[in-house]
Amino acid sequence: MTQTKEKDVLILAIESSCDETAAAVVKNGREVLSNVIYSQIDLHTLYGGVVPEIASRKHIEKINQVIKKALADAGVSLEQITAVAVTCGPGLVGALLVGVAEAKAIAFAADKPLVGVHHIEGHICANYIENKELEPPFLCLVVSGGHSHLVMVKDYGEYEILGRTRDDAAGEAFDKVARAIGLGYPGGPKIDRVSNDGNPEAIAFPRAKIADNVYDFSFSGLKSAVLNYLNGCRMKDIAVNQADVAASFQKAVVDVLVGHSMDAVARYGVDRFAIAGGVASNSHLRAALEEACAERGVRFYRPSPILCTDNAAMIGAAGYYEYQKGVRHGWDLNAVPNLKLGEKI
16 A cells, blocks of 8 residues: 655745845745745945834835745745744844734634744754755754854754853844944945955954853954954054954954854764854855864755845744644734743744
8 A cells, every 4th residue: 555645834934033024935844935035234234234113114015025926936825835934033023023913914814824933943944955964963053143052953943052142142243343344234244255355363352261151152352352453543543454353353253153163063972063044154154164074074064145144944944843843823923022042932
C-alpha cells in the first residue's frame, strides 16, 4: 500500500516590526514562493534614523499592496493558504500593531489559523531557507540593530540564550558611529563599504569583556571610545581619517563577535554555526566567521543578505515550525514590543 503525500503547508507571512513592510508565501518552511519587501530606508534617512510614527503610517499605507503582490507572485489565493503567520514582537509597537491587525483580519475573513511569531526566531529560521540540510541543534549568533544574542538552537522553537548585549546592540553601535564620522544612516552598510579603504589596525579601540558572563556583549564603551577619539582629534586640530576610524571600529566589533562565538563553539562542542540578523550581512564579519569556523572544522551557515535584513520569508519559515507544533493564536493576539526570545506569546 503506497503512502499518500502529506499536503503541502503554505504560510502567508507578514512582517512589520520596524521600517520594512513585508509579506511572503513560504511552502513547507523552506521553499519561498514569494518574498515582497517595501523598504522605508530612503524616507527615514532624511531624519538620520527610524521615526516610529512615520514608520507606522507607511505600514498602513503599503501593507495591503505588499500582501496582494506576495500572493500574486506566489500564484496562490487566500483559499489555498494553510495559515497566516505574523511578527508580534519585539519591535516598534505601532509598527507591530499594523501587521498584527492585518494578519488577524485576514485570518478571520479567510477562516485560517493565526500564528504569532517572534522576530528573532524568524531571523534564526532564515538559515533554513537556503540550507535545506540544516537542522537543530546548532549555535547561532543573532546581530541586528536592536539585538546581539548568542543562542543555542536546541530544537525548532526551543532556544537557550548563552549571551546577550548589556547595552548597545552591534547594529545600534554601527549606526551611532557612522553618524559620528559623517557617514549618515543606515550606518552598517556604509561602514562596511568605507572600511575597505581603511587600516583596521590604525586605532586601538577597546574590546569589552563581561566578568560574570563571558558570552555577553557590551558595545557602549567602544562607541564612547570612538567619540572620545574624534573629540580629541578636533581639540588638537588633527585630521580624522574616516576610513581608518570605520575600519578600526568595525574590527573591534568583529573581533568581539567572533571571539565570543568561537569560545562558545569550543565549550559546547558544536559542529554547526549560523549567523542571523541585519549585521550578519556585514562582509567583514561573514569573512572572519567563515575563516574561524573553517579553522575549527565547523560548518558555517549564513543567509543571503536579503534574508538577513527584515523580511517576511523568515517569518514564514518560523511560522511553519510553530504551526507544525500545534501553535495557534486567538483574536486577542497583541503586539509585544519587548518580547523575549523563548517567552510564550
